[in-house]
Amino acid sequence: QLQSLLYGHAIMYNPSDVDSDAGDLQEVAMVDDLVVTEELELGPDDVPPTDDEDNESFDFGGVGGDDDDNDDDDPMETLANVNVKAHEAEAVGALEDMSKQQLTEHSGPVFAVAVSKAKPMLFATGGGDDVAYLWQRDGDVAVLLSRLAGHTETVGSLAFSADGQLLASGGLDGTVRVWNAETGQIVAALEGPTQAVNWVCWHARGSVLLAGSEDATAWMWKLPEGSVMQIFSAHSASVAYGGYANSGRSVITASEDGTVRIWNPRAGTVDHCIHAGSPHEPLGVTCLSAHPTQAVFLFGVENGALKLAHAEHGKVLAALTAHEASVESVGFCDCMQLAASAGMDGRLCVWDLNSFALRHTCMHSAGVVEVHWRHDAPLMLSCAVSRELRLWDARNGECLKVLTGHRDTVLCMAIGYPESGVYVVSGSDDHTARVWCLDV
Numbered sequence: 141q142l143q144s145l146l147y148g149h150a151i152m153y154n155p156s157d158v159d160s161d162a163g164d165l166q167e168v169a170m171v172d173d174l175v176v177t178e179e180l181e182l183g184p185d186d187v188p189p190t191d192d193e194d195n196e197s198f199d200f201g202g203v204g205g206d207d208d209d210n211d212d213d214d215p216m217e218t219l220a221n222v223n224v225k226a227h228e229a230e231a232v233g234a235l236e237d238m239s240k241q242q243l244t245e246h247s248g249p250v251f252a253v254a255v256s257k258a259k260p261m262l263f264a265t266g267g268g269d270d271v272a273y274l275w276q277r278d279g280d281v282a283v284l285l286s287r288l289a290g291h292t293e294t295v296g297s298l299a300f301s302a303d304g305q306l307l308a309s310g311g312l313d314g315t316v317r318v319w320n321a322e323t324g325q326i327v328a329a330l331e332g333p334t335q336a337v338n339w340v341c342w343h344a345r346g347s348v349l350l351a352g353s354e355d356a357t358a359w360m361w362k363l364p365e366g367s368v369m370q371i372f373s374a375h376s377a378s379v380a381y382g383g384y385a386n387s388g389r390s391v392i393t394a395s396e397d398g399t400v401r402i403w404n405p406r407a408g409t410v411d412h413c414i415h416a417g418s419p420h421e422p423l424g425v426t427c428l429s430a431h432p433t434q435a436v437f438l439f440g441v442e443n444g445a446l447k448l449a450h451a452e453h454g455k456v457l458a459a460l461t462a463h464e465a466s467v468e469s470v471g472f473c474d475c476m477q478l479a480a481s482a483g484m485d486g487r488l489c490v491w492d493l494n495s496f497a498l499r500h501t502c503m504h505s506a507g508v509v510e511v512h513w514r515h516d517a518p519l520m521l522s523c524a525v526s527r528e529l530r531l532w533d534a535r536n537g538e539c540l541k542v543l544t545g546h547r548d549t550v551l552c553m554a555i556g557y558p559e560s561g562v563y564v565v566s567g568s569d570d571h572t573a574r575v576w577c578l579d580v
């Protein structure tokens with residue numbers, strides 16, 4: 141799973157740098173460099189201490205000595221760790237902050253961001269501090285409207301309703317809260333799931349909210365009254381991804397049990413079930429996306445597999461092979477017959493949906509967390525473990541722009557389309573959200 145991968149980051153360093161620094165410390169000062177300030181005459185009683193006495197009286201700072209907890213500590217390894225941290229801090233500090241604005245209200249990682257399609261100057265952020273914030277852009281400046289408190293665990297998912305009137309937040313506390321997107325007042329506290337809520341999704345043509353939970357169920361509510369419309373229960377593990385498919389006529393869910401299921405939303409029954417691996421050796425589904433206008437969807441698997449399937453008859457149309465590690469994000473272009481997939485192998489792949497052929501591979505220096513298509517353009521935006529966002533042209537695989545500024549993994553992003561100027565909001569493990577201008 142993506143979140144488990146993001147919490148452990150590999151730090152690369154050059155061993156030659158460590159050897160150089162260690163060598164400097166081991167140099168012996170020449171006699172010419174010494175200055176004698178006082179001469180003392182030693183008598184017969186002035187005996188130097190033994191090695192044992194010296195070790196007992198001298199504080200080695202946790203290296204050596206009689207401290208059993210540090211018997212294995214190596215001074216050179218300690219020096220190497222210091223150098224690694226110094227090089228990492230220097231590299232991060234050298235990055236130019238290209239964002240328009242840095243939002244620092246969160247005291248934990250920012251796991252979720254969302255932009256209102258109906259009111260594109262309105263966006264929200266949610267994080268590991270159990271809080272969501274509602275923001276309004278005024279020109280190029282984001283102004284804080286409301287602090288949305290009430291969850292008791294991480295706010296991991298956010299979504300605005302189609303009309304922009306409501307904002308839904310899903311928490312690891314197992315609750316979904318719905319807020320007035322103008323005033324920030326609570327509209328409904330939805331209960332039902334017994335474990336963490338993984339995602340929330342509104343129907344494109346109404347105030348119907350869908351959510352998936354770690355308790356292997358998905359729930360559908362009618363808002364603003366908050367009444368339960370349907371419970372989808374057939375998975376045997378966490379419902380990690382989901383939404384609406386087939387132009388909103390079907391519900392689709394993907395689970396860690398290795399299946400993707402297409403549901404009849406009125407009856408709550410499974411129309412089709414597709415296995416990511418074999419039924420006897422299940423492979424966890426790691427991402428899912430339904431085409432906005434066609435009855436097809438893409439899903440990625442933890443072993444790097446990628447499949448395109450049909451939502452009406454439940455058949456796999458193509459198995460797309462390119463990734464060598466978990467596929468973390470997939471999406472469809474809305475103006476060309478193209479799709480994209482992004483993985484922990486650093487690959488961002490562009491696929492031709494007519495021939496199912498791989499058109500381009502756009503490489504990153506670290507795992508790619510998300511990919512989003514720009515509306516009405518064959519352009520892709522990616523965010524990665526390498527702390528950056530990149531804008532790509534899907535027609536030729538060219539990187540058009542690299543956006544730096546975050547000091548840790550970029551966990552999420554969303555694109556806003558106001559009348560003038562496209563912008564991006566991103567959330568990071570560095571406890572900040574940032575706003576960027578996307579002037580293409």
